[in-house]
Amino acid sequence: MNAGRIFDIQRFSIHDGPGIRTTVFLKGCPLRCLWCGNPESIDPKPxxxxxxxxxxxxxxxxxxxxxxxxxxxxxxxxxxxxxxxxxxxxxxxxxxxxxxxxxGRDMAVDDVIEVVLRDRDYYAQSGGGLTLSGGEPLLQPEFAEDLFHAAKNHGIHCCIETSGYATWDVFERLRRVVDLWLFDFKETDPRLHEKFTGRENQTILERLQQLHDAGAAILLRCPMIPGHNARKEHLDGIVALSRRLPRLGGVELLPYYDLWRAKLKRFGLTAHLPESVKPPTRETVKSWNAYLRDRGVRVRG
Ligand code: SF4
Ligand code: SF4
Structure with missing residues (x-):
């Protein structure tokens, strides 16, 4: 069986899909989001x-x-x-x-599953399970597929959190073993998307549409960064997108947080987002959610 390059395993996660979950974070990401909450996840190497x-x-x-x-x-x-x-x-x-x-260490599927199974009673009581996150878990499709197969053999619900930046064959491969896709959508404007993340958004939008049309369960997750993508135009883009995807399970806005800055020093990394960017207030987040709800978007959270 394949090994995965992992940088963290968090038990009792409550923000990475339904219920209480174990979240396995894989190392390596093709995007360079200015606000990346896990800057140590980007480089695939330890x-x-x-x-x-x-x-x-x-x-x-x-x-x-x-x-x-x-x-x-x-x-x-x-x-x-x-x-x-x-x-x-x-x-x-x-x-x-x-x-x-x-x-960042390589772990065999059996070793990861051993950790995941420790909390199976909590998953059963809360409707939780296993989530693969990162970094970008689609960069390690063989490991992801093997891990999910093993989890499903134990009846565990499987989520994956992705930026969507991968070829369709990777999605095809994982579609059969993923119960819920937590699909990030970061910016509507293609030029700004490239500026904020280092990649264009056309591929991501195509995969989202393909995945939706294939009947996958998807929750759209949108990080909202003041002074960047937290704009009316992007909220309107989310509204338009959710209208094009009628079977979408909902939209969850992820307000910016700045705890990642404390990690930079540990790894000798530098910030690419100005210090002046601060987390939004509760009222601001409420107003974003209300804006989407008023336009018919099924907002989670
Ligand atoms: S500080 Fe020296 S020993 Fe430690 S990881 Fe770097 S090169 Fe290796
Ligand atoms: S000098 Fe500090 S960093 Fe080096 S081995 Fe000792 S405790 Fe660790």
Whole structure:
């Protein structure tokens, strides 16, 4: 069976599909959304995470780093030179307090299923199950298919969260094992879509239509980013899209949140979204939802 490149497994998730779920996050994404909530998910390769607050200045990591990517600050704590670091991971096992850790590891289907099955009673009580997220889970279709097959053998409900940016044969392959598609739609205007995500939206819209016409259960999820796609024109685009897709299970707006900024330092990454972009107020989110409802859109949340 295939292994998947995973960067996190979250048990007791309540925002990634119906009920209580286990969400498995796969590493690697073809998009570059400016507001990506999981910046460590984009690169398909494992990455070094460093949390300086956990460093106890023991000095063990300096002994094993071959490219000399680690130096000491005045307190003896490690400083990572990202230009030199090759993400070899040699330093992580010697760091007892886990200030240094590698994020992204290959896990076999059986090992993931073992984690998923731990909460099967909760799934049964809440109508929950397993969700594959990322990153972009469609980049690892063999693993996704095997994992979902294994989950279905245990009667577990299967969701996938996707940007939709993949070839149709990947959707075809997974259609039989996915119970619910959480399909992201990020921007109506093609030029802005490319500016915000690094990719055009034509492919994504074609896949959405194909998936809908094939009879798949789909929930459209729309991240709303103030000063970017949180505009009347995009809300109107969501209305038009939901009218073209009459069997859509609904639309869920995902208000921007900025917790991802705290992760950047851990991975030596830089933000591409201005600091001035702030999460919307509750009232603003309510007004967006009302705007859609008034135009006949079945809004979730
Ligand atoms: S991951 Fe490898 S190259 Fe990077 S700091 Fe650790 S030991 Fe050095
Ligand atoms: S091994 Fe870990 S705790 Fe020790 S100096 Fe390096 S980063 Fe700090």
């Amino acid at each position: 990455q070094l995470s460093y949390v300086a607050d956990k460093c106890i200045a023991c000095g063990e990591c300096f002994k094993v780093c071959k490219p000399n990517a680690l130096s000491k600050d005045t307190a003896g704590k490690a400083v990572v030179d990202r230009a030199r670091c090759t993400n070899s991971g040699d330093c992580a096992p010697v760091c007892d307090p886990k200030a240094l850790e590698m994020v």
